[in-house]
Amino acid sequence: xxxxxxxxxxxxxxxxxxxxxxxxxxxxxxxxxxxxxxxxxxxxxxxxxxxxxxxxxxxxxxxxxxxxxxxxxxxxxxxxxxxxxxxxxxxxxxxxxxxxxxxxxxxxxxxxxxxxxxxxxxxxxxxxxxxxxxxxxxxxxxxxxxxxxxxxxxxxxxxxxxxxxxxxxxxxxxxxxxxxxxxxxxxxxxxxxxxxxxxxxxxxxxxxxxxxxxxxxxxxxxxxxxxxxxxxxxxxxxxxxxxxxxxxxxxxxxxxxxxxxxxxxxxxxxxxxxxxxxxxxxxxxxxxxxxxxxxxxxxxxxxxxxxxxxxxxxxxxxxxxxxxxxxxxxxxxxxxxxxxxxxxxxxxxxxxxxxxxxxxxxxxxxxxxxxxxxxxxxxxxxxxxxxxxxxxxxxxxxxxxxxxxxxxxxxxxxxxxxxxxxxxxxxxxxxxxxxxxxxxxxxxxxxxxxxxxxxxxxxxxxxxxxxxxxxxxxxxx
Amino acid sequence: xxxxxxxxxxxxxxxxxxxxxxxxxxxxxxxxxxxxxxxxxxxxxxxxxxxxxxxxxxxxxxxxxxxxxxxxxxxxxxxxxxxxxxxxxxxxxxxxxxxxxxxxxxxxxxxxxxxxxxxxxxxxxxxxxxxxxxxxxxxxxxxxxxxxxxxxxxxxxxxxxxxxxxxxxxxxxxxxxxxxxxxxxxxxxxxxxxxxxxxxxxxxxxxxxxxxxxxxxxxxxxxxxxxxxxxxxxxxxxxxxxxxxxxxxxxxxxxxxxxxxxxxxxxxxxxxxxxxxxxxxxxxxxxxxxxxxxxxxxxxxxxxxxxxxxxxxxxxxxxxxxxxxxxxxxxxxxxxxxxxxxxxxxxxxxxxxxxxxxxxxxxxxxxxxxxxxxxxxxxxxxxxxxxxxxxxxxxxxxxxxxxxxxxxxxxxxxxxxxxxxxxxxxxxxxxxxxxxxxxxxxxxxxxxxxxxxxxxxxxxxxxxxxxxxxxxxxxxx
Numbered sequence: 031x032x033x034x035x036x037x038x039x040x041x042x043x044x045x046x047x048x049x050x051x052x053x054x055x056x057x058x059x060x061x062x063x064x065x066x067x068x069x070x071x072x073x074x075x076x077x078x079x080x081x082x083x084x085x086x087x088x089x090x091x092x093x094x095x096x097x098x099x100x101x102x103x104x105x106x107x108x109x110x111x112x113x114x115x116x117x118x119x120x121x122x123x124x125x126x127x128x129x130x131x132x133x134x135x136x137x138x139x140x141x142x143x144x145x146x147x148x149x150x151x152x153x154x155x156x157x158x159x160x161x162x163x164x165x166x167x168x169x170x171x172x173x174x175x176x177x178x179x180x181x182x183x184x185x186x187x188x189x190x191x192x193x194x195x196x197x198x199x200x201x202x203x204x205x206x207x208x209x210x211x212x213x214x215x216x217x218x219x220x221x222x223x224x225x226x227x228x229x230x231x232x233x234x235x236x237x238x239x240x241x242x243x244x245x246x247x248x249x250x251x252x253x254x255x256x257x258x259x260x261x262x263x264x265x266x267x268x269x270x271x272x273x274x275x276x277x278x279x280x281x282x283x284x285x286x287x288x289x290x291x292x293x294x295x296x297x298x299x300x301x302x303x304x305x306x307x308x309x310x311x312x313x314x315x316x317x318x319x320x321x322x323x324x325x326x327x328x329x330x331x332x333x334x335x336x337x338x339x340x341x342x343x344x345x346x347x348x349x350x351x352x353x354x355x356x357x358x359x360x361x362x363x364x365x366x367x368x369x370x371x372x373x374x375x376x377x378x379x380x381x382x383x384x385x386x387x388x389x390x391x392x393x394x395x396x397x398x399x400x401x402x403x404x405x406x407x408x409x410x411x412x413x414x415x416x417x418x419x420x421x422x423x424x425x426x427x428x429x430x431x432x433x434x435x436x437x438x439x440x441x442x443x444x445x446x447x448x449x450x451x452x453x454x455x456x457x458x459x460x461x462x463x464x465x466x467x468x469x470x471x472x473x474x475x476x477x478x479x480x481x482x483x484x485x486x487x488x489x490x491x492x493x494x495x496x497x498x499x500x501x502x503x504x505x506x507x
Numbered sequence: 508x509x510x511x512x513x514x515x516x517x518x519x520x521x522x523x524x525x526x527x528x529x530x531x532x533x534x535x536x537x538x539x540x541x542x543x544x545x546x547x548x549x550x551x552x553x554x555x556x557x558x559x560x561x562x563x564x565x566x567x568x569x570x571x572x573x574x575x576x577x578x579x580x581x582x583x584x585x586x587x588x589x590x591x592x593x594x595x596x597x598x599x600x601x602x603x604x605x606x607x608x609x610x611x612x613x614x615x616x617x618x619x620x621x622x623x624x625x626x627x628x629x630x631x632x633x634x635x636x637x638x639x640x641x642x643x644x645x646x647x648x649x650x651x652x653x654x655x656x657x658x659x660x661x662x663x664x665x666x667x668x669x670x671x672x673x674x675x676x677x678x679x680x681x682x683x684x685x686x687x688x689x690x691x692x693x694x695x696x697x698x699x700x701x702x703x704x705x706x707x708x709x710x711x712x713x714x715x716x717x718x719x720x721x722x723x724x725x726x727x728x729x730x731x732x733x734x735x736x737x738x739x740x741x742x743x744x745x746x747x748x749x750x751x752x753x754x755x756x757x758x759x760x761x762x763x764x765x766x767x768x769x770x771x772x773x774x775x776x777x778x779x780x781x782x783x784x785x786x787x788x789x790x791x792x793x794x795x796x797x798x799x800x801x802x803x804x805x806x807x808x809x810x811x812x813x814x815x816x817x818x819x820x821x822x823x824x825x826x827x828x829x830x831x832x833x834x835x836x837x838x839x840x841x842x843x844x845x846x847x848x849x850x851x852x853x854x855x856x857x858x859x860x861x862x863x864x865x866x867x868x869x870x871x872x873x874x875x876x877x878x879x880x881x882x883x884x885x886x887x888x889x890x891x892x893x894x895x896x897x898x899x900x901x902x903x904x905x906x907x908x909x910x911x912x913x914x915x916x917x918x919x920x921x922x923x924x925x926x927x928x929x930x931x932x933x934x935x936x937x938x939x940x941x942x943x944x945x946x947x948x949x950x951x952x953x954x955x956x957x958x959x960x961x962x963x964x965x966x967x968x969x970x971x972x973x974x975x976x977x978x979x980x981x982x983x984x
Binding site for chain 2: 062064065066069070071072073074077078080081097098099100101102103104105106109121122123124125126127128129130131132139141148151152155156167171172174176187188190
């Protein structure tokens with residue numbers, strides 16, 4: 031049976047990528063729209079994916095000595111204004127609380143768009159000596175940014191995220207922390223989400239409001255657009271100074287500590303959809319699939335099928351997240367349903383299979399079918415799940431290679447930007463002027479200065495002056 | 508060494524219970540005050556307790572078929588107003604968002620005080636047939652209620668909680684769900700928090716805004732005040748009707764489903780503090796203790812002590828949450844520190860112990876010391892932790908029995924209310940008028956009609972008419 035016949039509910043990518051994306055979000059029951067414009071309801075299947083992301087990432091944070099905390103939802107206006115660049119970056123897009131019950135508040139409170147200011151305010155209270163450092167904190171919460179244009183997971187007025195905030199006695203140590211978390215994000219993206227990422231540094235123009243350096247992981251989506259998937263910021267002592275956070279160092283001198291922050295969001299779910307999905311819907315890497323294997327009994331009314339299916343279910347429960355769908359729906363309906371929901375493996379079990387003491391396993395990522403002895407299931411299923419996880423990563427990596435183009439001069443860059451979808455790599459002199467002009471001429475934005483820079487030429491594609499860096503460019507989400 | 512000598516930072520309970528409570532919250536590093544009045548910062552040690560509460564309760568929810576979701580933070584004013592009783596109950600204490608960035612919103616949004624309205628709005632979209640029921644949903648999030656008087660954990664303007672929301676095809680099934688979750692809360696309070704609770708039903712007066720029935724678990728604090736620690740509500744089809752949620756039943760008739768909701772909050776941490784704490788500070792039941800055993804090396808500069816302490820640490824890591832404090836602080840300082848932080852077991856290990864292949868284990872709940880062979884640690888430590896968990900429950904149960912008084916008439920009830928701290932049990936005719944009058948005369952509020960009602964007399968303590976129920980009364984937190 032050809033794939034397109036199984037799942038009919040999803041618009042094809044080629045026809046309308048944006049519609050394909052929202053079809054997947056809605057029909058795979060990841061989200062529902064809420065009565066507040068720009069906000070989303072994360073449904074059980076979508077939230078289970080988030081819980082798997084959370085638990086695995088949280089473990090990586092804790093294994094590297096980070097502790098979770100919870101800061102208030104509200105930031106007084108005066109507190110937000112303490113760091114100048116930061117407030118300029120965020121004030122235009124915050125939601126303001128002006129009333130508590132029927133009373134007007136003395137001071138407006140903004141619903142946190144990010145919590146640097148709150149952490150600084152707290153650090154000021156609890157940090158006094160070098161013995162109190164470092165503070166390696168993280169929180170899981172929701173934040174609000176009053177965006178004009180919104181899309182599920184990618185850009186919504188409220189989203190879930192984690193924000194790490196750390197404080198160090200030396201600039202060196204804070205820089206190392208910024209880099210360490212950047213690496214953890216890349217590791218997570220590649221090994222858990224099976225999503226290859228470009229690791230690099232943002233240009234000054236694209237830096238986080240108030241940061242001295244911003245590191246990013248950039249992923250390439252199916253439609254050739256770039257998705258910023260996680261950022262790690264080094265603040266120097268700028269925030270410490272603005273908030274007057276000080277500590278007594280080993281030489282008994284009162285000095286300012288150095289700070290970092292880093293964050294990833296539910297946007298990662300959008301990244302997974304647009305990296306691995308296909309015209310039949312969602313394709314989930316096993317590491318974050320709420321159901322890794324779905325058992326579909328065939329001719330389940332026939333004697334012995336359901337008991338055997340239950341036996342297989344019990345067997346598999348100890349090696350993967352497994353579901354037995356013994357509902358009244360037809361096998362064909364179930365095939366389509368779990369294909370659309372991106373379940374990595376389908377296990378088909380009918381009377382003839384049972385006679386032969388075997389079953390059929392079908393991979394979601396490439397449709398491959400294998401017949402497997404029921405005695406070997408506990409080893410074969412984890413092997414196949416591993417193969418799906420690796421297969422997804424390799425497929426995405428190959429696609430990214432195909433969709434990455436080098437531009438050697440302005441004409442070539444304009445040509446690629448107009449006619450191809452994907453990353454563009456080009457040399458750059460390092461001047462803001464050229465970055466602005468390139469954006470204006472091509473419609474793409476700089477993604478990052480990658481860690482693995484190559485020397486494509488000696489000249490800036492824009493001004494022709496000596497090149498300082500290679501830049502990744504792309505259409506942004 | 509007498510206990511009072513170890514921990515000096517905590518005001519004694521008898522001197523000032525309220526001060527004792529905030530001392531514990533601050534000095535045991537559970538919270539810090541935030542720059543927004545009435546909000547709190549939950550620090551790593553406090554948040555680790557919450558994570559242990561969350562993970563164990565979440566498992567109980569999932570084991571009974573519930574799924575987690577995430578609803579928006581904001582509720583449009585018009586949506587909040589759809590259920591009359593509900594809006595009357597909550598509107599006076601919500602925070603209102605009026606501006607997004609620099610623009611005034613067309614409609615005010617309230618920051619969710621609870622999410623019945625959002626769930627109803629969503630259920631309306633996704634429930635169409637009896638096949639779609641039941642929906643057994645829960646979410647972990649923060650909510651906001653603009654309280655005038657606030658105290659850490661007990662009553663704060665923002666707090667963390669879980670709110671379950673379920674939808675059923677029959678009233679019978681919804682009622683069973685309400686009772687099931689009520690039992691899960693009681694089970695959790697008694698077996699995880701080691702906190703005995705009275706299970707009962709709220710009077711009509713004390714019911715949740717919009718509910719047909721509210722079940723509660725009520726705990727008795729050290730100071731004799733009652734703490735409502737978890738509630739489970741049956742809504743009938745009131746909300747379904749107000750929000751026009753319908754489904755096609757098995758007979759092909761369009762009908763309204765029946766609903767429940769149930770919640771517990773970070774208040775549970777306050778309950779634990781005030782149930783088990785003592786003049787030395789926090790006392791944690793092992794089930795929610797971030798550190799269950801702390802190893803304090805004695806004379807750690809002496810050869811062999813630290814390596815042995817590390818060996819013991821490695822051994823214990825597989826049987827409990829253990830910390831080795833090898834910092835430069837003195838053993839005396841460490842004893843006081845972990846006593847104040849409520850760590851259930853302290854393990855002391857010095858040169859002489861090592862010579863004898865043993866160590867000293869000290870219980871936080873009763874100060875008992877035992878010398879244990881290092882070879883038996885992996886069985887002895889879990890046994891002692893179990894003994895602490897049980898010991899705390901039994902101590903709290905005995906105190907509650909001592910502090911529960913029966914009133915047979917109005918005079919007796921006034922006398923008890925004025926002169927004793929604790930629960931008062933009294934017969935009641937069932938009339939609101941008597942409930943109001945009793946509150947006015949005694950200053951205590953009705954807590955619940957307990958499931959294990961006894962017949963203290965045949966007459967209402969207030970009006971003398973035939974009694975319908977026994978009521979628990981108490982000073983509320």
